[in-house]
Amino acid sequence: MSANGRDAALRLVIPSDGELYEPTLNYLGSCGLSVRRPNSRQYTATIRSLPGVEVLFQRSADVTTKVEEGSAELGITGLDRYLEYRTDERTVVSLLDDLGYGRCDFVLAVPDAWLDVSSIDDLADLALEFKQQGKQLRIATKYPKLLREYLFHRGINYFTLVAVSGALEAAPVAGYADLIADLTATGTTLRENRLKTLQGGTILTSQSCLIGNATTLLRSKDALRLAREFIEMLEAHMRAEPYYRLTANVRGASPQEVSATVLSRPEVSGLRGPTIARVYNVEEQDWYAVSLLVRKDRLMEAVDHLRDCGGIEVSASQLSYLFKGESSVFSRLLDPASESVEEIGGL
Template sequence: MQNSSSNGQVRDRLRLAVPSDGVMYEGTLDFLSASGMRVRRPNPRGYTGEMRALRGVEIVFQRNSDITARVEEGDADLGLVGFDNFAETRIDDGDALVVIEALGYGHCELVTAVPDSWVDVESMADLADLSIDFQESGRELRIATKYPVLTRRFLHQHDVNYFTLKRLSGAVELTPAIGYADFIVDLTASGQTLSENHLKRVADGTVLESEGALIANRRMLREHPERLETAREIIERIEASQSASTYSRLTANIEGESEQAVAAKVLELPEASGISGPTISPVYSRDGRQVYSITVSIPKRDLTAAVDHLRSIGGASVSVSDAVYLFREESNIYARLLDALGLS
């Protein structure tokens, strides 16, 4: 399957793996739609979908926990996955690499949480001392988690050296209450589930901050230029959409002697000058006045200041719209990918 379509033929289209269910499913589809790459899933239980915006893309739905492995093995060229999953299951020096670590959705943290009744445990140093106490009494701390690799590494980094990990796939937060584990390392978004199960976060016990990430198989992209080109289109759209989300486009009509004179007025306030300066064009008014339409794209944080300035220089009917895409001179993310592939 690694380099073939379902009928055994070598595939030309890029295969993108996306979560098939769970908390990442809706977030991923919403993210792709907002980036102008809506995914259609004809059968809610099916494993394939389509992306009409990019005909060179084949969508495959996979469990979030399997996506990193599918990309690592080359069954998929790209994958959208929680960064926590990638960090836990990646293979050192393998073919899977992170293209974009933080896509802006699916935010959560992998945290260390202990029972509320442990009033003397507030920090990882306290847990390190407790692990020694347990070891001297002839037992080890029992820790329930879905993330044994990340958990073991984190505990050792904080001198918690005597413990037993219990890997689970179900409800980890229940285990201290039923006596299966002493404490847990698990994902949380709001902390509500921890609180409901009488658990508290350890102050410096955050193992990892996670959100949706874009990963790729370096070998597949290096060996198949047509898939690499499709990957570039996906990366460019994501990057341009994320850049546009922080900008607004302002348009106003301003009376003036010339385009240069109007531009000079606009440029008096740096926050209103836009990315590279205003775009100005004449308005052919019915009464013969010299009016010019100006358009600037500005960071949303400067919106009020820019609108006030345009008003102060005679701006009429200032309209504001959100940009859909904001493409830079080149894609920095794609340039980094080429460097990682040894193709720059």
């Protein structure tokens, strides 16, 4: 049963802890999908704007597993945790691999005292030296799968991974690892612990992502319907973020004359060009309302252009949603011959 006493047609699992908890709630709220959680001790919640969706709160490390095992059809987690914890690439897929928050890098960091080691190539040479001395590099990490794949791809085959549950930065000083592979957003904590990142040593750039269990979703029409609505809300919100709608009243002899004036500068004349509509006024009959969609980085340039066109009463409003003809993400989810996982994430 869902938190509102009815059977849930779609279950969404999100982090209950860590750095993604509050940002995920804020992000969903900004998309018009506010999560209603009765109290902080309750591990289920609802989304009022999407009846039939139940939100489950789980540890960040467990989100991928819950989606993969079918306890939830959709989940939000870090790309790093998704790639590390998935075991079946055909079952759990990344639907949107960048939701725009929770950015961090998974990097290799060595002690500042290692003056001769500044790049991944230097580390490869050092690993070989250790091997010749009958030793192996010890690397502390919480993401052994991602790290192992990265090192093998770089031709570094001689190393030992040290599993650590707490802070990794102390591992070299404490002596139970030679270097670390850890997540960092700014690098400040690494620097404060006298560690430096290696050139070419960024294993993964991670951020929050939406994942889904294609198998369980395809079993229910109600789940698919809700999944489409949920996915399209996220897509449309992300797509709209860079755009503003500008409107102005412009005087002209005809719609064609006004549009020609606005189109004289195509780079600030709208996403698909201007929309022109007659302004009905008892006293003056030669005014037209002009509406444009422009990128926020060209907002003032577009405002000045409308002024140059004779525009007055220019107003600007940020878009909340920008929908396309159909959702490419949802279309690929429905296609059993979909090429692969990460390709689904493109907008």
